[in-house]
Amino acid sequence: MVNQLAKQREILSVIDTLSGHYLQGKVRALRLAMIALLADGHLLLEDIPGLGKTTLALALSRALGLSFGRIQCTSDLLPSDITGLSIFDREQNNFRFIKGPIFNHILLVDEINRAMPKTQSAMLEAMEERKVTIEGTSYSLPHPFIVIATQNPLEQIGTYPLPESQLDRFLITTDIGYPPSQLEKDIIRDGGIRNKMIQIQPLLTLNDIELAKQAVATIQLNDKLVEYILAIAQASRGHKFIAAGISTRGAISMAAAARAAAYLDGRNYVIPEDVKLIAGPVAAHRLILRPEHRSLNHREVLLSIFNDVPVPLV
């Protein structure tokens, strides 16, 4: 039988260590990244440059002891730049497959909205399928596999914004935000932490992460909570500001993320607060607002849905 809170302490210690020494003021983003990892999902960081999106991904990969790949997206980036390609080996007299950066546990896709749609699509497909097929041969991606993509929401020129259907493939979308003033002062004084990155020692093994993921999958999700998630999804579908509400995949994602949140909180069961906690990062980007309400904040709209659905008690 799986220990329902196996490796929870170790996971928390990773968050504590990173947020205490290297990523001050990024606890929330860090926790969400961990939720994405544990729930077998991918993370999209939406924020302006220079707030530590890349640092977060780098630090996480080092602390977790996982292999790390990085793609800097540009408009001329080709799908093969991500997946890898076959080259002719003269000595062997055959084609040899050279794996691209996607064959890492953690893949940082910087400025994903700069890549052209064809490349985006190829990558997102690989994210979903967890394998790459090139010239008739399928190559499985490593396990665990998490994509941490970033995009600058303010940049418009030369970008290809991710369509809603692609956004749906990210379990969690979040921003990072500015660090608190005191912390920012320290950062300014001491400089960035990129140099310190090398000092980060792996705190977990691949096996630890695997055990933790198995534990998360066994967290109890009571019928009341299932009904609660369904009620929220249904309320979003009938909402007057929303053209397309939370899909079934969205609801599944909410349940998975809520399990991971409960695990991180040291519980082997989900409570409504877990659902509320992850709802914004998990569900807000899945809402497609009506054209006349496009200017509204997705999170605010989602909050109004939560205000209409009573929390299950007895």
Add this chain to the structure above:
Amino acid sequence: MVKIKVPLDILTYLVVALGLGPLFLWLDVPVQVIVFGAFIAGILCDKRQRYWFGSRLATALTLLFFIFYSLQINLNNVVLPVINVLALLLSIRLLTEKQGRHYLQMFALSLFCLAASSLLSLNIAYLPALILMVAGVTIGLVLLTFYQRSPGLRLQRQQLSILLKTATILPVGSLLLMLILFVVLPRTQYPLWNFLNPKNSAKTGFSEQVQPGTFARNVADKSVAFRVKIKELAREDLYWRGTVLTTITGKVWTRESPQGPRRAIVGGQTIDYTLTLPPTNERFLFTLDLPEEIEGISHQVDNDQVFMARRQLEKSHSYNGQSRLGGQLQQPSNWNRDLYLQVPSTLSSRIKLIADTIRQQTDSLSQRVVLLEDFFREQKLSYADHDLPVSTAPIDEFLFTKKRGYCEFFASSFAQLLRLCEVPTRLVGGYHGGEYNNIGGYYVVTEDLAHVWVEALIENRWQRIDPSRLAVNADSALLAPRQQGLSLFKRTVDGAEYLWTQVIINYDLRQQINLVKFSGQKLKNIVPGVVSIRTPLLILTVLVALITLLIWLWRRQRISPEGRLLKRYQKAIIKKYGLQAIDKNCGLLEFAQQLDDPHAIKFARYLSSFLYTDQSLTDDDVHALNVLIDTIIVSSRNNQIP
């Protein structure tokens, strides 16, 4: 979107209609016209937002009406001028521009109008009108508060429906209170003003005297004389006995109460019934002919089976009666025979001649009755209520000239002729017929069924003879109108009115208490072991307590232990932090964290582990959680860890 003014206006007009409706018939005719016109014009004015009267003109008119009707007020006439003024004030208000306080005035005036109508009549329509009025005014007042705040307010249909639903709680509450007050408070059982000042109009129907030849026309009055709860009877048995008239002076029959012991009734079939009389100025207690006895009302009875109440029947009364259908009253030997043979000296020679002829033909009294009946048939008399004989000798004119008349002519002439034939005779006044209401199982007897018939002493027994049946048109003119059958609508309406009288108007708390006392005494007689009313009362109390306990246990059973703990916890939190209620969209832990109450957080975590898992609470858990709630209650806010 609906403007708040629209439902407010609709409610206001409804309330005004409810106020004026019951009063309408009592208003002076010009006022009726003004009120009706103002109601219609008011609606049109509101629709067009253009009003006929400015405030100055309205004030002037109000003063004018007020002065006009003030001058009419005197000790005998107080209420009618007042209700006319009330109706006129309301009419003026309808025709002027309406702001917040004007709506309030209209509500108040309508309420006064409805209240005033109860001074004049306690009609069944009063109750629904009152209920609707209470509902209309209270909901109207809620809408008015919104209107007053923002006259241009527009609400969505959904918002309006929530508002109306919430506002409906108020009238429902006040109606429940009204129910309690109905039981507790004393009230009048007759319309106060109309009873104290009875109208001086002539009333047709039953009267204490029989005086044929006074009116040229007898007008039918459809008002209810009484109602009788009884099984359905044959038409020929429906004779309701009121009084017996013995003496004739000139053309007027009057009553001379016969003295002597009570007489025996022979033959017939016993039948029981309950008779309900409306308030009346008379004291006659009507009975089904031939009555044996009545109970349930203080009365006296003469030996000709005429029942009189000891007190005037100033409110509605019900009493039980027992009669013998087809029974006959025996006449004892010592009696004043001459009283029943006396005739006025002014009778015409033609009448005397008829009597002489009959008398000479036979000695048998019963044969003489038959011969006289034959004479009536030969005369081809017809039953009519107009174009009647009006002269100093109406009987002669009735029998030989006009040959038409109603029951008083038939009975009076027949009785006088019988007396001339030396058959002791008297007149019986009462009612004949009645409409059976098979919904309520009772007869309605109306004033137009008033009737007079004859009793003749043959073979020492008083026998009923109804000479009106000898009319050529008896079947169509006399009998048919007396039992036409009621339409379903009439039966239902009359049934409701009967119920209204029995339950509402005749409701008397003292009577109910007496009934309980009386039942206790009866119980004592029936069950010798029961010493007093206390024992059954005790049993009843224990039973009620037991049922209450069972209901409480059942309801407790229905709520899970988690539910009970949650309820207790919420109560404690609400009390401790002085909250209105706990937000339903807030999770248990989330809320505790917002309060920053460590005990509440502990409780929330503890209970959540049962609420959202398959785990069941053990007794220890329940105890521990209850202890936590106790701690929450005891710990003061100041002691909390921030």
